[in-house]
Amino acid sequence: MTRLKNLSRKMLPWIFLAPLIVMIILFWVTPVGITIFLSFTNVTYKNFVKFVHGIEGAFNYTLENFNKLLGGDPYIREIAMITLLYVGSVLSINAFYSLALSIAIVYFIRNEYLSTLMRVIWLLPRITPAVVYGFLWIWLIAPDSGPLYQLFAAMGIAPQNWLLERPYSQFLMIVVNGYVGASFGMIIYTSAIKSIPEDLIRAAKVDGASDFQIAKSIILPLLKWPMLFVISWQTLSLIASYEQILILWGSYGATRAAGTTVFAIYAWFKAFEMGEYAYGATVSLLLVAIGVVLIFLYFKIFGFHKLMQPSKIEV
Amino acid sequence: MVSVKLNKVSKYFGKVKAVDEVTLYIKDGEFVTLLGPSGCGKTTTLLMIAGIYKPTRGRIYFDDIDVTDIPPKDRNVGMVFQSYALYPHMTVYNNIAFPLKLKKLPKNEIDRKVREVARLLKIDHLLDRKPSQLSGGQQQRVALARALVKEPDVLLLDEPLSNLDALLRVYMRAELKRLQKTLGITAIYVTHDQIEALSMSDRIVVMNEGRIQQIGTPDEIYSKPANTFVASFIGTPPMNLIPCRVTSGKALECPGFKYVFEDEIAEKILKEHNEIYLGIRPEDVLITSKEDSDTEAVILVVEPIGKDLVVTLQLGDEQTIKFLTPSSTKMNPGDKVYLKFRRDRIHLFDKETGRRMEYIIKVGEKE
Numbered sequence: 151m152t153r154l155k156n157l158s159r160k161m162l163p164w165i166f167l168a169p170l171i172v173m174i175i176l177f178w179v180t181p182v183g184i185t186i187f188l189s190f191t192n193v194t195y196k197n198f199v200k201f202v203h204g205i206e207g208a209f210n211y212t213l214e215n216f217n218k219l220l221g222g223d224p225y226i227r228e229i230a231m232i233t234l235l236y237v238g239s240v241l242s243i244n245a246f247y248s249l250a251l252s253i254a255i256v257y258f259i260r261n262e263y264l265s266t267l268m269r270v271i272w273l274l275p276r277i278t279p280a281v282v283y284g285f286l287w288i289w290l291i292a293p294d295s296g297p298l299y300q301l302f303a304a305m306g307i308a309p310q311n312w313l314l315e316r317p318y319s320q321f322l323m324i325v326v327n328g329y330v331g332a333s334f335g336m337i338i339y340t341s342a343i344k345s346i347p348e349d350l351i352r353a354a355k356v357d358g359a360s361d362f363q364i365a366k367s368i369i370l371p372l373l374k375w376p377m378l379f380v381i382s383w384q385t386l387s388l389i390a391s392y393e394q395i396l397i398l399w400g401s402y403g404a405t406r407a408a409g410t411t412v413f414a415i416y417a418w419f420k421a422f423e424m425g426e427y428a429y430g431a432t433v434s435l436l437l438v439a440i441g442v443v444l445i446f447l448y449f450k451i452f453g454f455h456k457l458m459q460p461s462k463i464e465v
Numbered sequence: 466m467v468s469v470k471l472n473k474v475s476k477y478f479g480k481v482k483a484v485d486e487v488t489l490y491i492k493d494g495e496f497v498t499l500l501g502p503s504g505c506g507k508t509t510t511l512l513m514i515a516g517i518y519k520p521t522r523g524r525i526y527f528d529d530i531d532v533t534d535i536p537p538k539d540r541n542v543g544m545v546f547q548s549y550a551l552y553p554h555m556t557v558y559n560n561i562a563f564p565l566k567l568k569k570l571p572k573n574e575i576d577r578k579v580r581e582v583a584r585l586l587k588i589d590h591l592l593d594r595k596p597s598q599l600s601g602g603q604q605q606r607v608a609l610a611r612a613l614v615k616e617p618d619v620l621l622l623d624e625p626l627s628n629l630d631a632l633l634r635v636y637m638r639a640e641l642k643r644l645q646k647t648l649g650i651t652a653i654y655v656t657h658d659q660i661e662a663l664s665m666s667d668r669i670v671v672m673n674e675g676r677i678q679q680i681g682t683p684d685e686i687y688s689k690p691a692n693t694f695v696a697s698f699i700g701t702p703p704m705n706l707i708p709c710r711v712t713s714g715k716a717l718e719c720p721g722f723k724y725v726f727e728d729e730i731a732e733k734i735l736k737e738h739n740e741i742y743l744g745i746r747p748e749d750v751l752i753t754s755k756e757d758s759d760t761e762a763v764i765l766v767v768e769p770i771g772k773d774l775v776v777t778l779q780l781g782d783e784q785t786i787k788f789l790t791p792s793s794t795k796m797n798p799g800d801k802v803y804l805k806f807r808r809d810r811i812h813l814f815d816k817e818t819g820r821r822m823e824y825i826i827k828v829g830e831k832e
């Protein structure tokens with residue numbers, strides 16, 4: 151009887167974990183396995199059908215894709231630079247600008263309606279379906295008819311092709327993704343800021359601190375962990391994100407012209423637009439590798455325990 | 466050091482009148498306590514004096530200067546919060562130094578002042594620690610040091626002792642009082658603990674539901690409570706309030722007994738009232754012989770509290786009262802006792818308004 155009880159006690163956590171484990175195997179381990187496998191082959195649209203049907207001799211094993219990625223592909227350098235620009239700029243909006251905004255909303259904007267309005271404005275893109283959000287931007291910047299285009303024209307600024315002309319196109323990429331991603335940081339930050347006891351802020355005011363000094367000397371140091379969490383989380387998700395770029399530019403040619411080809415979209419186009427399945431897999435494998443390295447790095451810096459408690463503030 | 470004046474100060478949070486028309490004058494160097502139950506508006510009052518809250522109505526003055534619109538950083542007040550509110554990411558040293566750094570004092574002067582106040586409060590050995598490494602009593606001293614280091618004109622203390630254990634609390638009461646007198650600083654102290662208020666204050670301000678109930682010295686508050694709220698809030702156990710009806714002239718019809726005043730003044734005062742409370746403190750109820758007694762009562766409960774017994778008695782059918790007697794007295798539940806109320810310690814309150822009637826004062830003057 152007791153043995154049965156012990157056994158079931160040992161089994162219980164696994165029963166709870168089972169769905170998650172199945173999910174991880176189905177949606178992470180399997181695709182990563184297939185990606186690794188594909189990247190060592192020469193599968194393209196030419197031999198894809200035979201490959202899928204398992205016909206003998208349909209493909210070869212090769213290291214060609216890695217050679218290409220690490221030297222042969224002339225665009226890799228530029229794509230790396232664009233990815234860096236993209237991740238760096240959007241991250242600074244998502245992690246730092248959203249922090250400034252959160253502090254302002256929670257503490258310094260004393261008008262209840264104004265701060266609620268600001269919250270809603272920043273949350274809107276998150277609750278709008280991605281396609282709708284993307285098309286809103288396309289409409290906004292549309293040549294001739296778009297409101298932004300007309301606004302600039304009215305202000306006497308020479309109309310630009312925002313979609314295709316650098317650096318406007320890259321600026322657009324950053325703004326579109328920054329706007330949609332800022333709410334994540336804001337939600338983490340506002341809850342963290344709210345967990346700072348009100349008395350600390352009052353004490354600082356009585357001690358003679360200005361609003362800016364309170365933000366700098368009290369709030370920021372107490373938000374160290376939430377900030378590190380947001381930065382690491384956002385870096386990981388930005389490296390792999392491409393949906394807005396896909397919606398706005400739609401094709402490899404467009405992103406090439408606009409200078410918005412990040413690694414994630416490059417892998418997508420290679421595989422699904424140009425049919426270079428094996429090479430596309432290799433590019434995305436690079437992203438998986440970067441992601442895994444970063445995760446280990448973050449765990450090492452923060453400690454697993456602390457990373458698992460994102461909104462904890464140091465009190 | 467300054468005097469502090471509140472002129473009809475109110476603070477509303479939406480419909481909640483947290484503080485309602487508070488008018489108060491605190492002399493330079495005085496130790497004044499705001500005393501009242503939780504939620505009566507004590508903290509809100511302090512925060513308005515500190516400049517954290519702006520009054521909904523009314524003005525606040527330091528000496529003759531209207532500070533109502535001056536932000537906290539320009540008021541030179543020191544405040545100790547109930548939660549201490551120490552900055553968790555700073556060492557004790559940096560916590561105390563924070564107000565001075567904001568004043569941009571030279572480094573060596575900051576250092577000298579921090580060490581001086583740390584020595585004064587006997588925390589100089591803790592300067593390198595973080596607040597989380599301190600006991601409650603130590604944290605409280607650090608909070609006090611941080612409030613004092615900038616040599617404030619006014620020191621505000623919001624229930625600073627309520628998180629300490631009983632022994633330390635008694636010690637810190639004396640210590641705080643001594644410190645305040647030595648420094649000659651104007652202090653406004655908030656507490657819900659009447660013992661603290663009675664033992665430390667020059668004057669006490671009793672508050673309830675945002676309004677001032679009475680302002681007076683500890684003795685005045687205790688011996689001449691201005692209304693039934695103050696009477697039943699002060700004293701352990703608090704004053705007995707026995708509902709009586711004024712019958713003919715100077716006679717009262719009380720639960721289980723009749724009470725007749727002997728003097729003329731009583732008659733004059735009672736004339737204008739119908740229903741009143743007869744108030745008598747537990748220590749002013751005496752056991753006596755049948756002939757000399759005002760009433761008889763039955764013992765219900767006997768609770769020893771050290772050197773005394775608190776005895777709950779039944780008067781008439783429904784009324785109970787408490788009285789204090791030395792613990793050597795024999796008191797058995799169910800026994801009948803004869804009671805006498807000390808004549809010069811009887812308080813009268815109008816039942817409708819709860820307000821004190823002038824009876825006691827007149828008697829006191831005659832004696």
Ligand SMILES: Nc1ncnc2c1ncn2[C@@H]1O[C@H](COP(=O)(O)OP(=O)(O)O)[C@@H](O)[C@H]1O
Pocket residue numbers: 478481482483501502503504505506507508509510
């Ligand atoms: N920031 C606030 N917002 C709304 N109501 C408040 C706020 N601060 C205090 N109150 C209300 O005002 C009343 C007085 O509060 P407070 O001054 O903290 O009382 P005390 O310090 O005497 O316990 C309470 O009813 C409280 O709920």
Ligand SMILES: [Mg+2]
Pocket residue numbers: 504507508509
């Ligand atoms: Mg309070």
